[in-house]
Structure formats: C-alpha cells, structure tokens
C-alpha cells in the first residue's frame with residue numbers, strides 16, 4: 111500500500127470510529143474552513159444545520175436568533191412545524207416560527223416583555239453560552255460550564271468574548287461539541303447513570319437521531335452507562351461502543367430487582383380508536399431531584415416503579431403509551447408538558463407521592479381548573495383514577511381537587527396529578543415498599559385510565575385487570 115493510501119485509510123478509520131464522515135466530503139459545501147468541517151458535516155448529517163445554498167454554508171456570517179432556534183430546536187427534536195407565535199415580530203410564515211415557539215415553551219430562549227423576539231438579531235458568544243446551558247442542563251455559570259466541559263475555549267485576550275457576535279461556523283463547532291463529547295477539546299463525558307436496554311436489536315448511533323449511522327446493536331437487558339441526553343436520546347457507553355440510544359428504550363438498572371409487571375396481553379388488538387390515543391405517563395422527579403423522602407424511600411423511585419408498571423400494562427392494549435422518563439433521570443417540569451405536546455398526547459397522568467408530617471396520610475388527585483379547555487375531562491380523569499387508587503390501598507380519601515401544578519397548567523390535554531400516599535407516613539410508605547401493594551396500585555391506575563376512556567365512549571372492557 112502506498113503511503114498516501116495508508117494515510118487516507120487510517121484517516122477514514124479514525125473518522126469512522128468517531129462516527130463522522132471524512133472531511134473531504136464536506137456535506138456539499140465548498141466554503142467551510144477546515145477547523146469546522148467535521149463538526150459541520152456531523153450536524154448536517156443529522157439534519158440539524160443547513161447551508162444558505164446547497165454549496166455554501168456561509169461560515170463567516172453572523173448567526174441570528176431565528177437560526178439558533180432552528181439549530182438547537184432540531185438538535186433537541188422539538189416540534190418545528192411553522193405556527194402562529196406569541197411574538198409580534200415572528201409571523202406564522204417565518205420559517206423559524208415553530209422552533210421559536212418550542213424553544214420559548216422550554217424556557218431555552220426568551221422574548222421581551224412586550225412580546226418581541228428579535229429573530230434577525232445577531233447572537234453573541236454570551237447568548238450562545240446561556241442557550242446551550244439551558245438546552246443541555248449545565249449548572250452554574252454558563253460560560254464557565256462551557257470552558258470546563260471543553261465545549262468552548264477563551265479568546266486570545268483571556269476573556270470569553272461575551273459580547274462578541276458568533277459566526278455560523280463557530281456555533282456549529284460549539285453545538286457539535288455539546289451534542290457529542292468526541293468533538294470536545296478534552297474528555298469530559300461522565301457516564302454516571304446505570305441503565306439497561308429494554309428491547310432487542312437496539313441501535314447505537316453516532317448522533318441523536320435516526321439520520322445518524324448505526325455503529326452496533328445491543329440486545330434487551332444489556333447494561334449500559336449513560337452520560338447526558340440530547341432531546342429523546344441518551345449518550346451511552348456499552349462495552350467498547352460509545353454513541354446515542356433512544357432514551358425510550360432505556361431504564362434505570364436500580365429498578366432491576368423489582369418483580370416483572372404483569373405480562374402484556376398475548377396478541378395485539380387492532381382497535382384503531384384505542385391505538386389512536388396516546389397516553390403520557392409522567393413519573394415525577396428523577397435524577398438529582400429525589401422528590402419527597404421518608405421511611406427509607408425516595409419518591410422518584412416509587413413513582414418510576416409505578417409508571418413503568420402502568421406502562422407495561424398499557425402496552426398489553428392497543429393504546430399508545432409514552433413516558434416522560436423511564437429511567438432515573440432529571441427532567442425539567444416544562445420539558446414534561448412539552449414532551450406530552452410533542453408526542454401529541456391525548457391524556458397526561460403524572461405520578462407522585464406526598465410528604466408532610468408523619469401523621470398525614472391518604473390518596474389524592476389534582477387537575478388544573480383555571481381556564482384551559484380540558485377542565486371537565488381533567489377532573490373526570492382524576493376522579494376515575496382516584497376512585498381506583500382508593501379502592502386499592504384503602505387510605506384516607508383526600509379527594510380529587512384543583513391544583514396549580516406546572517405539568518397540569520402548561521399542558522394541552524386532559525391531565526391529572528396523582529399522589530399515591532404520604533411517603534412520610536409509616537403506613538403509607540409500607541405500601542410503597544411492598545412489591546405486591548405497588549402492583550395493586552399500578553393496576554388501579556391502569557384500570558382508572560380505562561374507566562376514563564369507557565366514560566368517554568371507548569370500548570375497553572376487554573382490557574380490565
């Protein structure tokens with residue numbers, strides 16, 4: 111083999127290991143500087159960024175707020191469908207209108223108090239740091255976080271260049287580093303969560319979407335370690351492979367000692383009316399947020415267990431079921447309602463456990479009553495599930511009542527928040543610690559969801575447990 115052939119082969123091998131195309135392919139652009147080629151190619155492969163023409167990326171042009179909304183929105187798999195916005199300066203016809211709304215819904219970008227967004231305004235390096243911080247959940251000072259992770263380096267004068275505008279090429283480099291640590295200036299990924307795959311033939315991909323190449327597959331019940339998530343994807347390490355897996359096929363391995371939830375129905379029912387209904391299950395808290403703690407239990411673990419069991423039961427029906435989290439990960443409140451909307455959910459069921467003085471006990475459900483169009487259905491949903499929960503554990507009836515919770519208030523579908531019992535009460539907590547009682551409660555929530563659909567005229571009798 112000639113020397114240059116060996117060099118190209120080695121280069122291709124390195125890039126294929128990194129999961130990126132060789133830089134000579136340059137995603138069809140003829141103007142990207144070499145320092146940004148691999149990052150631009152990577153983000154172009156994932157349909158995250160695009161050029162100003164098929165052959166020009168306009169790398170030196172300043173980046174606008176509208177472009178940032180699109181690029182980060184696509185990275186996080188937000189709903190970018192063009193739509194009316196809350197901003198007087200962003201019409202439905204603006205190509206960024208959907209992503210702008212989605213980014214503002216998630217609190218990643220903000221408008222002014224007089225409802226303007228300034229879509230054409232140039233983004234500074236300081237703006238970029240804050241946007242990436244919010245998008246990827248970095249704590250502390252945004253600029254320090256980017257420096258520490260090796261996503262950004264300082265300017266030659268030793269400052270961060272907070273007020274300097276950022277070019278399209280520079281932003282592509284920073285965004286690629288935030289998404290995929292293999293691009294960073296230093297090794298900074300920490301694979302801290304112990305996860306388990308829940309399905310066979312699960313692809314590990316080079317980036318957070320199915321547009322990225324699969325570099326291998328794992329089977330169900332494979333242990334993996336998770337680092338950060340990018341929208342609905344988790345950056346993982348499995349043996350020698352590092353890449354992205356769809357988070358919906360991962361669960362926390364700490365729950366692996368739990369008994370298997372009852373088996374799903376043996377044959378799928380093709381009832382299209384039920385299949386068209388998407389049920390969003392929302393186990394509260396997670397990750398760094400334990401929720402209420404008491405009697406040796408953490409709310410985040412109890413409610414995840416219930417959520418996974420209810421999900422497993424629903425998977426035995428034609429209903430479509432999605433979980434805001436299926437592992438021990440932290441999710442912002444606004445991301446939970448945004449997820450539900452993004453998944454076109456038809457009902458939303460949030461699962462929690464209460465805390466107060468040791469004497470407080472009982473089961474309750476909440477719905478939002480202050481003026482969305484789903485008050486009646488939200489109340490019905492809460493009442494139906496609450497009745498089943500009461501029958502299951504026979505705790506004090508604390509009612510189904512209005513509550514101003516973010517996941518209810520910010521939602522766009524009938525929604526209820528359930529409090530199974532008080533984790534701070536010895537009797538309630540004993541039920542939460544019991545596998546048999548938790549199965550009973552999960553079946554109660556499941557049957558309560560069926561009761562709601564039955565009341566709405568759906569045919570669900572075949573599915574009661």
Ligand SMILES: [Zn+2]
Nearest residue numbers: 394401462463
């Ligand atoms: Zn809670």
